[in-house]
Amino acid sequence: MAEKLLEIKNLxxxxxxxxxxxxxxxxxxxxxxxxxxxxxxxxxxxGKSALAFSIMGLHTxxxxxxxxxxxxxxxxxxxxxxxxxxxxxxMGMIFQDPLTALNPLMIIGxxxxxxxxxxxxxxxxxxxKEKVIDLLNKVGIPRPEYVYxxxxxxxxGGMRQRVVIATAIANEPELxxxxxxxxxxxxTIQSQILDLIKDLKDDMNSGIVLITHDLxxxxxxxxxxxxxxxxxxxxxxxxxxxxxxPLHPYTRSxxxxxxxxxxxxxxxxxxxxIVPSLQNLPRTGCRFAPRIPWIDESAHEAHPELHEVKPGHxxxxxxxxxxxxxxEVGKEEEHHGVS
Amino acid sequence: xxxxxxxxxxxMIPQLFVLSLLIFVLAKMMPGDALSGQIxxxxxxxxxxxxxxxxxxxxxxxxxYARWVGGVMQGDFGMSFRFKMPVTELIGQRIVNSFWLSVAxxxxxxxxxxxxxxxxxxxxxxxxxxxxxxYSYVGFATPLFIFALVMLWVFGFQLQWxxxxxxVEPGMEPGTFxxxxxxxxxxxLPALSMALITTFNTILYLRNEIIDTKQKDFILLARSKGxxxxxxxxxxxxxxxxxxIAAFFGFEITGLIGGSIFIENIFGYPGMGQxxxxxxxxxxxxxxxxxxxxFGIASILGALISDIILSLVDPRIxxx
Numbered sequence: 001m002a003e004k005l006l007e008i009k010n011l012x013x014x015x016x017x018x019x020x021x022x023x024x025x026x027x028x029x030x031x032x033x034x035x036x037x038x039x040x041x042x043x044x045x046x047g048k049s050a051l052a053f054s055i056m057g058l059h060t061x062x063x064x065x066x067x068x069x070x071x072x073x074x075x076x077x078x079x080x081x082x083x084x085x086x087x088x089x090x091m092g093m094i095f096q097d098p099l100t101a102l103n104p105l106m107i108i109g110x111x112x113x114x115x116x117x118x119x120x121x122x123x124x125x126x127x128x129k130e131k132v133i134d135l136l137n138k139v140g141i142p143r144p145e146y147v148y149x150x151x152x153x154x155x156x157g158g159m160r161q162r163v164v165i166a167t168a169i170a171n172e173p174e175l176x177x178x179x180x181x182x183x184x185x186x187x188t189i190q191s192q193i194l195d196l197i198k199d200l201k202d203d204m205n206s207g208i209v210l211i212t213h214d215l216x217x218x219x220x221x222x223x224x225x226x227x228x229x230x231x232x233x234x235x236x237x238x239x240x241x242x243x244x245x246p247l248h249p250y251t252r253s254x255x256x257x258x259x260x261x262x263x264x265x266x267x268x269x270x271x272x273x274i275v276p277s278l279q280n281l282p283r284t285g286c287r288f289a290p291r292i293p294w295i296d297e298s299a300h301e302a303h304p305e306l307h308e309v310k311p312g313h314x315x316x317x318x319x320x321x322x323x324x325x326x327x328e329v330g331k332e333e334e335h336h337g338v339s
Numbered sequence: 340x341x342x343x344x345x346x347x348x349x350x351m352i353p354q355l356f357v358l359s360l361l362i363f364v365l366a367k368m369m370p371g372d373a374l375s376g377q378i379x380x381x382x383x384x385x386x387x388x389x390x391x392x393x394x395x396x397x398x399x400x401x402x403x404y405a406r407w408v409g410g411v412m413q414g415d416f417g418m419s420f421r422f423k424m425p426v427t428e429l430i431g432q433r434i435v436n437s438f439w440l441s442v443a444x445x446x447x448x449x450x451x452x453x454x455x456x457x458x459x460x461x462x463x464x465x466x467x468x469x470x471x472x473x474y475s476y477v478g479f480a481t482p483l484f485i486f487a488l489v490m491l492w493v494f495g496f497q498l499q500w501x502x503x504x505x506x507v508e509p510g511m512e513p514g515t516f517x518x519x520x521x522x523x524x525x526x527x528l529p530a531l532s533m534a535l536i537t538t539f540n541t542i543l544y545l546r547n548e549i550i551d552t553k554q555k556d557f558i559l560l561a562r563s564k565g566x567x568x569x570x571x572x573x574x575x576x577x578x579x580x581x582x583x584i585a586a587f588f589g590f591e592i593t594g595l596i597g598g599s600i601f602i603e604n605i606f607g608y609p610g611m612g613q614x615x616x617x618x619x620x621x622x623x624x625x626x627x628x629x630x631x632x633x634f635g636i637a638s639i640l641g642a643l644i645s646d647i648i649l650s651l652v653d654p655r656i657x658x659x
Binding site: 088096097 | 555556557559560561562563564565566567568570574575578579582652653654655
């Protein structure tokens with residue numbers, strides 16, 4: 001049995017909009033094991049980043065309920081000083097947009113060095129500099145001594161993301177949270193950054209939570225995948241299992257939306273509608289139901305729960321049993337007509 | 340850094356030229372001259388005309404301009420008709436008074452604005468913040484000359500905490516400690532009145548800047564490194580938020596000049612602003628051009644100082 005690093009139980013993160021609280025992460029339970037990459041996928045606005053920020057305790061004005069256990073210690077409602085001892089040392093985070101993730105007024109060396117300084121007071125200045133240059137080397141930055149003295153605006157986006165990664169891994173954290181680490185980068189840089197994260201994982205045996213909406217990235221990186229929709233987890237499975245047999249209508253729709261280069265397509269497959277905004281989320285029944293209106297209402301559960309269909313493969317709501325794409329429905333009818 | 344400063348200083352030369360030209364032409368366009376109102380009515384008008392010709396009043400304007408600029412370069416602004424003394428000498432003491440008034444105002448402005456702006460931005464939408472922004476909006480809407488009059492009336496006449504005019508107690512020996520203290524004492528009320536009004540810009544600006552910086556990604560990164568709240572503010576938020584304040588420093592000086600004209604007149608403080616208004620109403624041409632030119636130079640220097648400060652604190656605008 002793999003060692004549990006992070007255990008999230010019934011996490012609910014709500015934000016206040018005018019006088020009400022709205023949950024962006026609603027009753028999410030997950031584990032991340034050591035030396036495992038857990039991918040969280042979903043459209044924009046599904047609550048992926050809100051979940052990542054909850055784990056890192058970065059929401060300053062949100063209401064958090066439930067438990068987030070890091071090696072058994074609950075970090076929901078923990079004191080700021082205790083949280084700061086965990087952050088940066090045991091947990092590191094890589095951000096989405098490297099162009100804005102670095103302080104424009106500090107040299108690169110000091111920004112990475114800060115992570116070391118905060119958790120290792122005995123380290124001397126020269127030791128720290130050596131370590132930073134080491135880190136810059138590790139993330140593949142050429143001429144690290146020179147880059148050490150540079151300001152963020154002097155580096156390209158890919159280089160800045162490497163600096164952000166170097167900062168995140170400075171203290172070799174056991175848990176790394178990567179919030180769409182490649183979204184803002186172009187494709188060639190994307191694969192380099194992903195390879196880098198993979199290598200680092202193998203080096204440090206850390207658990208990684210990888211947040212992305214890119215299914216290609218998931219296939220390449222993940223061990224397990226959690227699919228999020230409207231703040232809930234709708235499906236969770238091993239990566240091969242999920243790619244071979246996606247069950248939930250949302251997961252299937254996501255896969256269906258990936259354009260297929262080998263097949264000629266006039267139109268791309270899309271999911272009808274948009275992710276509802278925080279205030280307009282359906283709070284009862286199957287949250288995905290409004291976007292698959294051709295499916296009979298009776299197919300949905302009144303209070304959808306996660307069902308374990310195979311060991312380790314969970315799906316929310318029973319509607320997956322009855323789900324067909326509209327094209328399939330059409331074909332079947334034709335078929336019935338002939339026979 | 341040096342290259343940047345030198346280049347920035349060289350740009351000032353054409354600026355100064357245009358400024359002096361504008362001032363001269365505008366002053367020339369003022370109706371009347373010093374002779375029209377000042378001379379004894381018994382004097383023969385033909386003698387006045389003679390005087391005008393003697394002064395060069397009818398010479399082509401560019402010749403007059405060249406003469407004036409030539410003098411200014413050597414520190415000679417001509418003679419004041421009213422005071423019958425060289426303008427340079429006349430301005431000498433007043434410029435020192437105005438300088439100290441501006442310095443005191445600037446110090447007080449930042450002393451009030453920075454803590455209030457920081458508190459208001461850091462704890463935005465709390466009671467404290469509402470109190471500070473409320474105060475700023477009221478201040479924003481209050482005209483400086485009304486506010487200064489109220490201050491003068493309350494603290495000068497009613498409470499008699501401060502002197503109501505002048506820049507120093509008469510009969511003090513210059514250079515002594517008492518003289519210095521008296522100067523400082525006379526300075527305090529006008530400087531405070533002006534500072535209280537000029538802070539509002541800075542407070543609101545700083546507040547918005549901090550609220551804006553607070554939600555930037557690099558602040559999240561700093562938190563995710565494990566930096567404590569106070570470190571996040573001191574190391575990351577404040578420095579980034581103070582940039583625009585540094586950029587505004589030059590404008591602050593320009594604003595001070597405008598403000599000092601009111602303040603010096605209301606408080607009977609013998610400075611450049613008071614001199615300017617008096618000289619305009621008496622058509623003391625050489626004093627008007629001299630004071631306006633010096634005010635203009637102060638604004639240009641203010642812009643220069645902001646640029647240099649900004650290039651020192653913000654690495655992104657250092658020109659290579």
